[in-house]
Amino acid sequence: MMDQTHSKEPKAFYVGLDIGGTKCAIVLGDGNFNIYEKVFFETKVERGPTAILDEFKQHIHRIFEKYDRKKLIKIGISCGGPLSSKMGLIKSPPNLPGWDDIPIVEILEEEFGVRVALQNDANACALAEWMMGAGVGTENMIFLTFGTGMGAGLILNGKIYSGTNDLGGEVGHLRLADDGPIGFGKAGSFEGFCSGGGIAQLAKSAVEHKLKNNNTVRFCSSLEDIDTITAKSVFTAAQIGDQVALEIVKISAVYLGKALAILIDTLNPECIVIGSIYARNEALLKPLVYEVLEKEAIHAALEVCRILPAKLGDKIGDYAALGVAMQ
Known part of the structure; x- marks a missing residue:
């Protein structure tokens, strides 16, 4: 075509x-x-x-x-x-x-x-x-995919940083908890908590627990439907105030905040640009993420760093x- x-x-x-x-x-x-x-x-x-x-x-x-x-x-x-x-x-x-x-x-x-x-x-x-997107004019920028997986691209001192053998920026592999959803082949990883697949895993286990304890879940009414849960269906439910969905979103947002604090403290960027899931749900995620950042990140480093949704979209x-x- x-x-x-x-x-x-x-x-x-x-x-x-x-x-x-x-x-x-x-x-x-x-x-x-x-x-x-x-x-x-x-x-x-x-x-x-x-x-x-x-x-x-x-x-x-x-x-x-x-x-x-x-x-x-x-x-x-x-x-x-x-x-x-x-x-x-x-x-x-x-x-x-x-x-x-x-x-x-x-x-x-x-x-x-x-x-x-x-x-x-x-x-x-x-x-x-x-x-030409959200990071125009910066010298130090981190881009996070936050889509199907969690990958990063690092612009440091005005240049792309690939690392010694192109593994610079594999932040999805960072372990954020001893256990949790699996991403990048590792339970409790950044990708496990903050990716489409990881959020779906989080939601499935939370919903299964609720349903087995005779709680109602509006966006998934029966155990047979659990495999149809996606990150998109969770965020759609959260947007209209569904409590179970909001709990799941909060878990992902807390771990996103913790990982961003590590990146801010380590690399001291001017901005972190986040794509896909964050860009579409910034209003929900941003306040939760900043709550964590205020506690976790070096204050002077956080002050000079903006967290921005990706601008170029599709x-x-x-x-x-x-x-x-x-x-």
Whole structure:
């Protein structure tokens, strides 16, 4: 599917590739994030990496029938990890079976004759929010995904920080309690308490306990329906004042506050930008989070740090890979 957004050709442009387990995208844009062309296609992972990369190449060559390829400055790639940004390798991400040590940077540099940069998707989203979203104008920013999982992208001293082998920012693995919902393969982790899957686990165990003790739960009336509970259904119920849902939201918010305090005390950022679940439910979560932060964080560090909802919403994927190309 092709979706053109600007008709006039830019003087120079970047191409961003977003590689997902379900969907892939190609975006052509300029240095001001004006997007001129977008192409989507289904990943169909069972085809394997060669076929998927061939499809990327075909779409890019087709775009160059319309735009002068001599104006291409650089290609940026956003992809789920694990990967090596330094070596340009995608290293067996769980959502891309068969992508084992794929030298994607080398493959695309040979094909298109320009520099190519690779970053994991949380870092790519951090770059987008930093360059044109909620974090514009900051030197030190943390981006937290808070969606299906809990990942982070760290902008420190005006640069993306990937760590020694691209594991900088794996904050979802932090243990916040001895036990609790499982996230990142660890019970009681930050991702366990603060992710779509983790909140659903929290809710299922709380609702099961209530129902077995003959309490009424409005958003889930029977044990047979427990598996239908999602983070979305919990927050929808909490928005209209459901007490059980509000209890579950409070648990997640308390642990979010504790983790944010650790990040504020350790990295002293100017702002922490939080996506998905937080961005959609800021009014509910923010007061609960700040209650914890006031107790837990170094006061002088908290004073200079703003907690902000991500600004780019569903468009973040369009801008993320372009941000990688512009770095």
